[in-house]
Amino acid sequence: MQKKRILIANACAETTRIATLLKKHGWEVQTENHPDRLAQVCRQFKPAVGLFRLDDTLTGHHLAPPLRAALAETQIDWIAAVPRRLIDLPAWQTLLYEWFYDYHTLPYDPERLLVTLGRAYGRALLNQNGGEQVEPQTLEYADFIGQCANMRKLKDDIRKVASTGISAMITGESGTGKEMVARLLHEMSPRKGGPFVAVNCAAIPGTLIQSELFGYERGAFTGANQRKIGRIEAADTGTLFLDEIGDLARDLQANLLRFLQEGTIERVGSAVSKEVDVRVISATHVNLPLAIAAGNFRDDLFYRLNVCNLRIPPLRERQEDIIPLAERFLTSCVARQKLPPKRFASEALTAMQRYTWPGNVRELQNRVYQGAVMSAGRQVTPLDMGIDDKIVPEIAWQTLDEVRGLAERGALQRTLTLCRYNYSLAAQNLGISRATLYRLLDKHQLGTGDDPDDEADIDADKGASVPG
Template structure:
């Protein structure tokens, strides 16, 4: 039987003081590899946990410190004298950017606990990032509908066959189109998107096919159309159901012949373009009513992917919300925030008529309005609806609520011993970490 290899934990001390250096022997004895550097070099050093001795020079000009913390992937602990905590801006900055803080003089036992918890969070974050990197980054979600979409994208992407993406507005149809392009052999070529419903009718032909100089009033120079710009790559026709009937014939001709003519030209240009389309309307009904050509419908609808509305995949809401919180945190200049329990409950009960686009907008709003460390339901513009009439929620809602309640209760009792918390719930520690992250509890 072989002895297990001890895990090396890396601690970086930034701008350390004499007292910080005095901690090194006991930390090294506890299994930490301790290094030190100045603030300017901190980003070039890798570590699990960082400890920075905050001094007057840091706090009078926070920008260099904020720059480093916003780009670091480590967990950070602030070390400072108690008098600095009298300043509101210092307290706000620590709450915003640090995992924990410690006032001098050091309590070595408390320091050991703090950096141990920070190390656990650092490892948790790194595992989550590794898991995410193995998936299609654009297609966020572990629900059955999203797993099915991911499977279809993997099958359809390598082909040149047209794909029609169906679904309500805001469900992420363009995201799927980009994923199909990124996984195809055309990935290094252009991806060109055009919203057929957003273009004035008199300009759509020019936008799609281009025009020659002088082809019509205002055509002062030659214009390359979207189809020609996509040559070798992918053309995404969003809201294809809104394409005027007279333009549908021209598009059908291109799909059949793979040639185009610019407006005002008789020269035929050969094009190698894969066409993806999307619509939120009932195209079959449009065909029956005569507003959409049946032959074009069959040309475009060879393969099909359906995007489920968000209300049918509520289990994906925590993942999507967390993703948007990270994405938009840069706009606010603030660290990504987690969501409170009431915010998560409100999001799980909301019907999401605007789908993912609405969720994205609400999270962006929440990041701006949040005053504490967490985003609350009111920051999202959502309220908890208490129903005295015994309204029945979806099974998915009850499962998520029960899962979150069990995690919250066990964390109250065993917050300092996650292994014991996992054992009480009868699950492995990795599964316990995954569930904690899924529900944004830590």
């Protein structure tokens, strides 16, 4: 536990009396009246908090960057002791807001000061514990801070799926945290005592992925000087996570399908089958139904993998979760990198909620880390995070009628494309009459392509349905 030590800067006779009181309450006290020496004293004395007496002598030069730099270098929370007459001055307000954890108006009120210092000391303990106890994977689970409806549903689905041994597919955009969900499924399952083996199918060259997945025997090919266990076999009794499964070469999909069907593998260069007990979780950002339609992915493999589907919503669909996530990342970064305590400026909070986050939670984490490191003071601004007004779009407000119109137009376009501009079939699948379809096409200024009264074409397609 960090010792109850306090550094008092710019002391006076009254501050000396307060130091005596603090010693009676268990504090170790050190004083220093030269701002340039504060950081050096902090490194030697290692105080938990600082008390800085501010007065009229600290004007001009001392309110400029040198004082701010001296405070930043100490990397501790400071309490300002400031005369009441200075509180309303803008320059002092800025200094207090950006560089001090709290302030205490002079003259000293011993009881109130002890409470303020106690809060600062408690915060110092939390920061110390956070810096020492964070495990490498703890930060990953911050992805699942979230109280929006779709995140609550996802967490509920994770609990349901984790308790079983069936295959699951995790879908979502890049940066949403698919591997984190896979790890949660493993850690919450009966297999948590077994290995968790992750394979990025897009990162392994096509010429090597078969030997990586299934292993190989000595002499199986040039350079195979000894037997190697494959990733699937290494996951025996545990979980195999196949990330970016949509990028797996089609010729290897058949081998993977056989393993899923029979529960056996054959190492490259071996004719002996080996049974393995592995739960398979896969993930992809690729639209696999479209890949199947294009002939790039086997439908039978898709159905084997996609027994349960878990969709992670993009960050832009989790507006109420952005600030809690950012606060978590900022607290973690400050603790890990031993930075002085920081907070988000109000304009940074607004910018984060307006930004669309194409890189999702991973981008949010990276930008918060950037902001924590680049900020000159205690406040993290949009410019520190690289999300200034140049890249934050203005909010485009839409009326309900405009939203309905866009949805209606989109439905018409999609259905006509699927039905190959067969208007009778399109009307049937939209649940409307042909007359209504023509009226809507005219309303949205969508061309009718071929003559809609081409009865020969219509009759040829009677009874057909939209492709699945």
